[in-house]
Amino acid sequence: MKRFERLIVPGVILLLIAIVIARSIPRAVVEHAGPAWVTLTCEHMATTISVTVPDDKRAGDAVRIVSDTFGEVDRDMSEWKAGSPLAEVNRLAGVEPVKVPPDLLDLVERSIRLAEITNGAFDPTWAALWGVWDFKAEHPRVPDDAAIERATALIDYRQIEIDRDASTLYLPRKGMKIGLGGIAKGYALDLTVQRLHDAGFNDFVITGGGQVYASGTKDGRPWCVGVRDPRGPPDDSFGIVELSDASLSTSGDYERFFIIDGVRYHHILDPRTGRPADSPRSVTVLCPDATLADAVSTALMIVEPAPPKPIPVGTAADAASTVLIAVPPDPRELLIRETGVTWALIVEQDGTVTQLGESPPGFTLLHNPRSE
Numbered sequence: 001m002k003r004f005e006r007l008i009v010p011g012v013i014l015l016l017i018a019i020v021i022a023r024s025i026p027r028a029v030v031e032h033a034g035p036a037w038v039t040l041t042c043e044h045m046a047t048t049i050s051v052t053v054p055d056d057k058r059a060g061d062a063v064r065i066v067s068d069t070f071g072e073v074d075r076d077m078s079e080w081k082a083g084s085p086l087a088e089v090n091r092l093a094g095v096e097p098v099k100v101p102p103d104l105l106d107l108v109e110r111s112i113r114l115a116e117i118t119n120g121a122f123d124p125t126w127a128a129l130w131g132v133w134d135f136k137a138e139h140p141r142v143p144d145d146a147a148i149e150r151a152t153a154l155i156d157y158r159q160i161e162i163d164r165d166a167s168t169l170y171l172p173r174k175g176m177k178i179g180l181g182g183i184a185k186g187y188a189l190d191l192t193v194q195r196l197h198d199a200g201f202n203d204f205v206i207t208g209g210g211q212v213y214a215s216g217t218k219d220g221r222p223w224c225v226g227v228r229d230p231r232g233p234p235d236d237s238f239g240i241v242e243l244s245d246a247s248l249s250t251s252g253d254y255e256r257f258f259i260i261d262g263v264r265y266h267h268i269l270d271p272r273t274g275r276p277a278d279s280p281r282s283v284t285v286l287c288p289d290a291t292l293a294d295a296v297s298t299a300l301m302i303v304e305p306a307p308p309k310p311i312p313v314g315t316a317a318d319a320a321s322t323v324l325i326a327v328p329p330d331p332r333e334l335l336i337r338e339t340g341v342t343w344a345l346i347v348e349q350d351g352t353v354t355q356l357g358e359s360p361p362g363f364t365l366l367h368n369p370r371s372e
Contacts, residue, residue, distance in 0.1 A: 037218070044070035045078070045185055049208035053201060065195050066206060073188040076101050079127055079179045086178060090127070094174030099167055107180060107187055107291075108160065108169060114183075114295050115157040117338050121302040122295055123271035125171075127179030128154035132274065135267045140258040142265060151175075152274035185209035186294025189247060193290070210250065210297075213290050214243035222362055230254050230281035230347050231370040238369050239345065242362025246342070247290035249297040252282035268301045277302040281369070284345040286360060296341050306330045332356055 038055035040063035041048050049070050053062045078084045085100040092098055111124040129151045132143050154175045161170040171178065185208055192206060193213055203216035205223055214223040222244040226237030230252045241248060253276075257266035270277040283300040287293040306329060336344055336357045343357040351369045 040066075042067040042070070045074045045188065045209055046080070047185075047209040049206070051196075052205040054203065058201075061199065062196060062201055062204065065199060066192050069192040069195055070188045070208065073184060073191065076104050077107065077180050077184045077187075079177065079181070086180065089169045089171060090177040093171035093176045097161070097163060097166070097168035097170035100169050102167060103187075105162060105164070105167060105169065107183065108178065109162060110291070111178075111180065111183055111295070112157050112160060114299065114339070118299045118303060118335060120157065120272050121270070122182065122299040123155055123157045124178045124180060124183075125155045125157050125160065125176055126182075126269060126271040127177035128152070128175060129269055129271075129274055130177060130179075133265075133267065133269065133276075135256040135258060135265075140260075140265070142260060148274040152271075155271045155274070182298040183291060183295040186211060186247070186249065186289075186291040189213045189290035189294075211247055211290055211294060212243065212249075213247045215245055217244055224362075226366075227284050227345065228252075228282075229367075229369050231351070231372060236370075238347075238365065238367055240362075240364045240366060241284075241286065241360060243286075246286060246288045247293045248284060248286055249290070249293040250282060250284040251297040251301045253279055253301070254281065268298070270302050278304070279349075280354075281347040281349060281351070283347075285341055286343040286345075286357075287341045289340075292339055292341060296335065296339050296344070299335060300332055300344055300346065303332050303335055305332055330356070 036055055037052055038059050039050050039052045040059060041050040042063060043049070044067065049066055051062050051066045053059050074081070076085055079086050079090060081087055085098065085104055089098045089100065108124060114122045115124065132147050132151045134140060154173060159172055159176065160178070161172060189206060189208065189211055193215060196204060196215070203218065205215070206213045212225055214225065217223070222242035225241050225243050225248055227239045227241065227250060228234065229236045229238040231254070232238070251268060253264065253266040253268060257264055259265070265276050268277050268279060269275065279301040283297050285293045285297040285300065287296070332344070333356050341357060343355065343360055346354040346356065347369045348354060351371055353365070353369065
């Protein structure tokens with residue numbers, strides 16, 4: 001039985017922006033006025049999904065669309081649910097191809113394209129690392145090198161076999177697994193937005209599993225979404241973004257982690273090494289495409305910035321001994337350009353803030369992120 005919860009909030013709604021498994025659960029704040037709006041919630045994909053809509057007789061229809069859509073995506077694309085098409089692909093790795101729904105095939109193909117763009121920083125076969133790291137353990141530990149190396153040897157998006165004619169997926173090696181935790185919730189958001197628009201809903205906000213999608217306006221103005229300070233308390237926003245007809249997705253190192261000997265081990269794993277990424281504190285991505293925002297915010301936690309080394313490119317015409325140099329572009333900036341993401345806000349490990357892409361006109365930096 002589906003369970004919907006109704007919340008009428010007079011002042012501020014707290015929205016979760018998180019990346020589950022592949023990322024953290026930063027918090028955002030959406031401002032709107034009083035009883036004219038209602039927030040309804042449901043549970044899918046191991047998280048709470050909420051929709052904020054005008055408080056009228058159609059509000060129940062909105063949350064049913066949200067719940068039905070997220071439930072549908074979860075049934076087809078969850079790697080965790082026994083019997084789901086994706087779980088069957090993983091179970092029969094090294095045995096036989098599995099016929100899957102077309103939307104799952106599409107999303108895996110899109111994941112492969114992102115893996116190519118990121119040189120494997122985003123890799124849907126990361127799920128071979130299941131069980132190697134346990135960030136929920138009462139007494140967490142760093143896995144031994146051999147276990148990490150065995151699992152990492154099974155990670156390679158290039159080995160995924162897709163048969164479009166037969167609509168099948170196949171993993172050729174036993175132990176390989178596909179995990180779409182870094183992209184499926186974004187896809188569910190996009191599909192839900194499309195269905196709400198088709199049903200005549202224009203002004204609403206949806207949150208779920210690490211993302212916000214804001215459609216239209218709130219009382220004629222863009223929705224205001226606050227981005228959490230990754231070293232502050234949950235209600236501390238260091239920046240605010242005005243959002244309309246776009247998605248905001250945040251990844252961070254500060255929700256699922258443990259510290260041993262002064263080293264922070266977080267759950268955003270680099271599929272190329274099998275270890276926690278040497279990452280920024282958090283990455284927030286703005287994009288009209290929620291699927292893309294979901295995946296790119298994960299990838300930007302893993303893609304390394306350019307080393308601060310100039311590259312010789314020639315000599316000046318008037319001084320043969322003078323070497324002209326060029327600073328190599330930041331690979332993260334290149335990723336923004338190649339994917340078409342609008343903007344990224346990165347809190348580096350030293351607490352400095354980097355902006356990539358085109359800064360939205362409605363962005364306000366409230367304060368500098370806190371130190372450790």
